[in-house]
Amino acid sequence: GAGVSQTPSNKVTEKGKYVELRCDPISGHTALYWYRQSLGQGPEFLIYFQGTGAADDSGLPNDRFFAVRPEGSVSTLKIQRTERGDSAVYLCASSNHGFTEAFFGQGTRLTVV
Amino acid sequence: GNSVTQMEGPVTLSEEAFLTINCTYTATGYPSLFWYVQYPGEGLQLLLKATKADDKGSNKGFEATYRKETTSFHLEKGSVQVSDSAVYFCALSFLNAGGTSYGKLTFGQGTILTVHP
Numbered sequence: 458g459a460g461v462s463q464t465p466s467n468k469v470t471e472k473g474k475y476v477e478l479r480c481d482p483i484s485g486h487t488a489l490y491w492y493r494q495s496l497g498q499g500p501e502f503l504i505y506f507q508g509t510g511a512a513d514d515s516g517l518p519n520d521r522f523f524a525v526r527p528e529g530s531v532s533t534l535k536i537q538r539t540e541r542g543d544s545a546v547y548l549c550a551s552s553n554h555g556f557t558e559a560f561f562g563q564g565t566r567l568t569v570v
Numbered sequence: 571g572n573s574v575t576q577m578e579g580p581v582t583l584s585e586e587a588f589l590t591i592n593c594t595y596t597a598t599g600y601p602s603l604f605w606y607v608q609y610p611g612e613g614l615q616l617l618l619k620a621t622k623a624d625d626k627g628s629n630k631g632f633e634a635t636y637r638k639e640t641t642s643f644h645l646e647k648g649s650v651q652v653s654d655s656a657v658y659f660c661a662l663s664f665l666n667a668g669g670t671s672y673g674k675l676t677f678g679q680g681t682i683l684t685v686h687p
Binding site: 460461488490498500501502505548552558559560561563564 | 574606611612613614615616619659661673674675676677678679680
């Protein structure tokens with residue numbers, strides 16, 4: 458596609474529910490990143506995929522958070538047993554080999570009520 | 571750990587005023603430094619970058635110089651426009667172990683810039 462696409466753009470869920478957030482990277486980009494941005498803060502790194510494998514998941518806050526990229530393209534961020542503190546904008550970015558720039562999507566705004 | 575500190579905002583300026591947004595960092599080693607911009611309703615975009623000490627990044631009239639001695643990467647523009655109104659993020663990154671990616675970024679908290687006509 459022309460850019461990084463994230464769906465849905467907005468998601469409201471009840472505390473305790475399970476949610477999935479989708480990221481469609483730029484075609485051909487091998488690297489994919491998830492970030493979380495809380496209100497008034499800069500984005501915080503969650504996880505990095507190189508191809509299908511998670512090369513660095515050091516930013517995932519706890520075991521309720523999980524992400525997959527089974528075919529090395531689309532990625533899904535999964536959050537179990539959501540808590541109100543999970544409310545944030547979740548950003549996805551992709552880049553190609555020999556990165557000089559990461560291209561960001563517009564994010565999914567998650568609200569846990 | 572690595573961290574980035576930006577001057578607190580918001581910053582409000584009149585058109586054609588001079589802009590400085592301060593950014594300092596703490597890191598082990600010598601990171602690459604970036605400024606990202608988020609215009610209203612849009613995703614984060616890379617504005618400029620510098621990958622080693624004394625490098626100057628520039629784009630769209632904005633400049634920033636990588637100062638190792640002061641661990642700073644201040645953003646400047648000589649004459650701002652209304653269209654520059656946005657949120658600006660300073661960030662740092664290191665090449666990954668394979669030397670292929672700077673994508674794991676550490677961001678500052680962002681500075682909101684509003685430019686009035």
